[in-house]
Amino acid sequence: MLTQEKIKILEQKANNIRESIITMLVEAGSGHTAGPLGMADIFTLLYFHILKHDPKNTAWPDRDRVVLSNGHICPVLYATMAHAGYFPLEELKTLRRFSSRLQGHPHREFMPWLENSSGPLGSGLSQATGMAIADKMDFAKNTSRFIYALLSDGEHDEGNTWEAILLASKEKLHNLIVIVDRNNIQIDGYTEDVMPLGDLVTKYEAFGWHTQEVNGHSFEEVNNAIEKAKSVFDKPSVIIAITIPGKGVKEFERDYKWHGKSPTKEEANMALKELRTLGGKIKSEHQ
Amino acid sequence: MLNPQLKLNPKLFNSDVEQVPIRLGFGQGLLAAGENNKNIVALCADLTESTQMHLFKEKFPERFIEVGVAEQNLVTVASGMSAMGKIPFCSSYAMFSPGRNWEQIRTTIAYNDRKVIVVGSHAGISVGPDGGTHQATEDIALMRVIPNIDVVSPCDAIEAKKATLALSETIRPAYLRLAREKTPIITTEETPFSVGKAQVYWIPDVGLAQVGIVVTGGLMYRALTAARELEAEGIKTKVMNLSSIKPIDKDAIIALAKETKCIVTVEEHQIAGGMGSAVAEVLALNYPVPIEFIGINDLFGQSGTPDELIGYYGMDKNAIKEAVKKVLARKI
Numbered sequence: 001m002l003t004q005e006k007i008k009i010l011e012q013k014a015n016n017i018r019e020s021i022i023t024m025l026v027e028a029g030s031g032h033t034a035g036p037l038g039m040a041d042i043f044t045l046l047y048f049h050i051l052k053h054d055p056k057n058t059a060w061p062d063r064d065r066v067v068l069s070n071g072h073i074c075p076v077l078y079a080t081m082a083h084a085g086y087f088p089l090e091e092l093k094t095l096r097r098f099s100s101r102l103q104g105h106p107h108r109e110f111m112p113w114l115e116n117s118s119g120p121l122g123s124g125l126s127q128a129t130g131m132a133i134a135d136k137m138d139f140a141k142n143t144s145r146f147i148y149a150l151l152s153d154g155e156h157d158e159g160n161t162w163e164a165i166l167l168a169s170k171e172k173l174h175n176l177i178v179i180v181d182r183n184n185i186q187i188d189g190y191t192e193d194v195m196p197l198g199d200l201v202t203k204y205e206a207f208g209w210h211t212q213e214v215n216g217h218s219f220e221e222v223n224n225a226i227e228k229a230k231s232v233f234d235k236p237s238v239i240i241a242i243t244i245p246g247k248g249v250k251e252f253e254r255d256y257k258w259h260g261k262s263p264t265k266e267e268a269n270m271a272l273k274e275l276r277t278l279g280g281k282i283k284s285e286h287q
Numbered sequence: 288m289l290n291p292q293l294k295l296n297p298k299l300f301n302s303d304v305e306q307v308p309i310r311l312g313f314g315q316g317l318l319a320a321g322e323n324n325k326n327i328v329a330l331c332a333d334l335t336e337s338t339q340m341h342l343f344k345e346k347f348p349e350r351f352i353e354v355g356v357a358e359q360n361l362v363t364v365a366s367g368m369s370a371m372g373k374i375p376f377c378s379s380y381a382m383f384s385p386g387r388n389w390e391q392i393r394t395t396i397a398y399n400d401r402k403v404i405v406v407g408s409h410a411g412i413s414v415g416p417d418g419g420t421h422q423a424t425e426d427i428a429l430m431r432v433i434p435n436i437d438v439v440s441p442c443d444a445i446e447a448k449k450a451t452l453a454l455s456e457t458i459r460p461a462y463l464r465l466a467r468e469k470t471p472i473i474t475t476e477e478t479p480f481s482v483g484k485a486q487v488y489w490i491p492d493v494g495l496a497q498v499g500i501v502v503t504g505g506l507m508y509r510a511l512t513a514a515r516e517l518e519a520e521g522i523k524t525k526v527m528n529l530s531s532i533k534p535i536d537k538d539a540i541i542a543l544a545k546e547t548k549c550i551v552t553v554e555e556h557q558i559a560g561g562m563g564s565a566v567a568e569v570l571a572l573n574y575p576v577p578i579e580f581i582g583i584n585d586l587f588g589q590s591g592t593p594d595e596l597i598g599y600y601g602m603d604k605n606a607i608k609e610a611v612k613k614v615l616a617r618k619i
Contacts, residue, residue, distance in 0.1 A: 065370075108399055115370060117399045123363045123391055130367020130375075133352060137328070137373075160391070163360035171352075 002049060002223045008282065010219050013083065014044040015279040018248045019272055020079035020092055026268035028096040031104070034245035034258040035152065036076035038183045041217045042150075042241060043080040049219075050226055052145060055085035058113035064145050065115050065131055069124020070152035070181070071105040072260075078102050086113060122158025125149050125178065129168045132176040132236070143175040146230065150179050154186035157195045162207075168236040169208035176236040177229045181216065183245040185256035204238045216241030249274055288518075289511070290490050294477035299508075300515065306469040309505060310408045312444030313465050314339025316451025317376055321347050327455055328368055330354055330377040332361045338378035338408040338465075358384040362391045362405060369401035374455055380414075381407025381423035381464060389429055396460045397436045404454050405430075408465040410440075411555030412583065412600060413505060413593035415468070422588035427503075428560025430462040431533050437482060438533040440464040440554075440562070442507035443473045446530060449480040457482055466505040466555070468593045473507055485536035487543070489514040489526035496525040497618075498611045499547035501540065503529045503554045503562040506581075506602060510553050513607040522611060532562045537569050544574045549614040551579045553607055555597070558582040577617035579610040 021036045047053070052064045068077055075095065082089045087101070094100035101110045105119030116127050128149035135143045155161055168176055180200060188194045197203075201211045210232040214221040222241060229237035245259065246252030249271040252263075263271060289295045298304055321327045321343050329343045330352045344351040352368075354361050358379050365375035377384065385392050385405055396403045412422045430438045437459050441447040447465060454461045461482075479486065489511055490496070498517075502510040507528060514524045527543055529536070544550055550570065552563030563580040570576060583600050597603050 067367075116366075117394065120390055120394050123359070123395050126360050126363030126391075127367035127370065127395055129360075130364035130369075131371050132367075133364065134328075134368040134371035134373050137349065138371075160359040160363065163354070163357035164364070167354055167357070167360060167364065 002220060006049065007219050008285070010044050010048055011282045012279065013048055014040045015248070015275055015282060017044055017076065017079045017083055019275050019279070020083070020089070021075045022263060022268050022271045022275065024075050024079065024092045024095045025262040026265060027093050029262060031075060031096060031262045032072045032260055033252060033262055034185060035070065035073035035181065035183065037249065037252065038216070038243040038245045038247045039073055039076050039181050040248065041219065042179060042222055043076050045219050045222055046148065047080045047084045049223065055081070058086065062145055065128070065147045067116050067124050067128040067131070067147065067149045068106065068118055069149060070121060070155055071118030074106045077106065121152070121155035122160035125151055125161050125164035125168070128176060128178070129164045129173065132168070132173040133171055135175055136171065136173065141174070141233070147176050148179065149176065151181065153180055153182045153184065153191055153197055153200065156197050156200065165204065165207045165209070172234050173236040174233050177226060178236065178238040180238060180240050181243055182240050183243045185245045185259050187260050189256050200240050208235060210235050210237040211240065212237070213240045213242065216243035217247060248278065288490060288492055290488055293479065293486055293488060294475050295488060296472050296475055299471060299473060299511065304471045306471050307444040308467060308469050309441055309444050309447045310339045310465040310467060312441065312447030313406060313451050313463065314342040316448035318342045318346055319448070320452050320455040321350065324374065324455065326372060326374050328352065328373045328375050330361055330365050330375055332356055332358050332379045332384065334379055334408070338406065340378050359388045359391050362388050362403065363395045365403040366395035366399055366401045369403050374402060376404045376406055378406035378408060380421060381410035381426040382421050385426055385429050385462065386423055393433050397433045400435060402458065402460055404461045404463055406463045406465065409467040410464045411466055411505065412588040412596045413466055413468045413555060415593045415596065416590050418590040419588040424557050424583050424588060425560070426464060427532060427554070427556050427562055431565060432560070435459060436533070437461040437531070438464070439482060439531050440504040441530050442502070442504060442528050443470060445472060445474045445476065445478070446480055450482070450530065453480065453482050464504060468505070470505045471508045473511070480530070483531050483534040483536060485527050485529045485531065485539040487525050487527050489524065491523035491525070492518065494523060496523045496547050498522065498524045498615055499543040499550045500524055500526045500607065500611065501529050501543070501550060501552045501566050502526060503532055506553050506555055509604045510607055513604045513611070516604070517608060517611055522615065524611060529562060529566070532565055535565055535569060537573070540566055540569050541573050544570050544576045549577045549618045551581060551607065551610045551614050553581040553602070555602060556582050558584055577614050579614040581607055581610055
């Protein structure tokens with residue numbers, strides 16, 4: 001149950017994760033800012049409410065699987081996993097450093113509890129599809145775990161993504177839940193200028209998927225959509241999550257220039273101040 | 288003579304020697320592997336019968352996935368299945384897999400350390416009439432440069448069957464290279480095979496060999512025929528089957544070079560980056576000797592019969608014999 005009280009806790013958690021993201025990025029001196037901030041709410045909801053997982057037993061066979069396809073938003077993955085207890089928060093400062101477990105794009109060899117290495121776009125949905133097929137092969141409709149694939153909107157430019165969309169529909173993968181970060185930006189500009197994606201809901205629907213569109217910053221909406229997706233029995237589900245890139249820091253929001261760069265020290269200080277003010281507000285509302 | 292210890296086909300040099308496509312050995316091997324291990328699964332991109340995967344599909348339809356004409360999806364879906372404990376074999380023509388989906392193989396299989404066996408059928412120019420678009424002559428190079436992936440190119444159908452079974456049991460991801468055409472059966476069920484181990488198939492009747500011939504894949508029969516004729520002409524050779532290109536059997540290659548002091552490599556592939564290059568890398572570091580390379584010299588293929596093409600691109604028996612004589616003359 002996602003109570004109002006739990007939502008407040010999640011809001012606070014997401015805010016802390018955003019602070020970690022800014023701190024990591026300024027320390028690393030490079031990396032992506034807009035995507036991680038925009039997806040902080042969804043990651044928080046997944047790791048602190050939805051997922052069947054155990055940070056202390058990462059090889060637990062029955063865990064849900066999370067496949068992050070657009071590996072460049074890994075600061076949010078790392079920050080969320082650290083806050084969830086997978087590894088010490090202190091280690092977040094080593095992002096992108098030599099011999100760090102926090103590689104510039106996720107690599108399983110360095111962080112074995114990740115389900116996949118990623119970075120090159122367009123191959124995450126295929127991997128998640130393969131996982132869901134394997135589970136269905138073994139358990140038919142009685143699969144006990146869900147495969148979550150997290151995709152960017154920009155990587156729908158990749159043909160490989162659409163190959164997977166076709167196959168997942170053919171195989172009627174009820175155990176596959178895809179969340180698309182519809183933030184409308186990619187490196188070269190706005191998605192509709194670089195390569196218009198149009199109405200992703202209609203497109204997925206035409207491919208035979210169960211579709212929903214939600215506000216990606218509403219814990220309630222995303223949670224309800226995931227619950228609904230879990231109950232779909234004969235097709236894969238996609239949730240198009242409308243997000244604000246750079247969410248949480250007004251100066252970064254909705255500007256594609258923040259897609260692929262990290263903040264300077266000054267910009268980071270400004271962002272942290274803003275996030276801490278917001279954090280204080282959430283806390284006081286909560287008390 | 289054929290190395291008597293390896294129990295090779297005694298009828299090899301008969302005019303009616305049995306001929307079987309190397310890819311058929313894969314199909315039989317996959318079926319046998321599937322019978323041994325229920326975690327073996329198969330994926331294909333609309334070439335199920337061509338790649339001989341139908342043998343597995345007919346027996347285990349519930350463990351077979353048809354992905355359609357989508358080679359990028361083929362290998363990435365396989366990676367996901369491997370993540371859940373399956374051992375996927377995914378097949379297509381070598382030109383399309385690994386030809387089209389190299390980055391997906393690199394990232395989601397090798398870098399990701401997911402045990403998948405990528406099977407590239409119809410490799411080389413002996414595909415014949417289909418022409419250059421369908422003749423993969425770069426695939427060994429493409430695969431052997433990727434860390435954490437083994438590369439195996441069997442010399443006949445029986446070895447292909449053994450290689451398929453062996454690769455279903457190894458830990459690392461692998462690329463298995465197959466050919467379309469019928470080729471003579473060289474080995475027998477008793478001939479030893481293991482991934483990473485080279486075997487010397489031809490040895491001189493008496494004494495030491497003067498030239499070492501290192502072969503991978505379907506040109507083995509031509510190399511052995513060349514060695515037999517050379518022996519009759521008084522040139523003693525050893526012919527090594529280097530079906531495992533990676534991991535490479537360094538010790539065996541160095542030992543051969545120490546004996547013969549010169550090497551000829553033979554492969555149906557570009558000279559650049561292929562098996563010959565792998566052998567040259569080993570010898571340049573450990574025991575440099577003159578080398579002649581039989582392979583395709585920076586050209587695309589074209590339509591023709593396999594024999595016509597292998598002759599035209601300089602990979603037939605006579606070309607191998609000439610290369611042997613040339614490298615012998617270069618020997619210090």
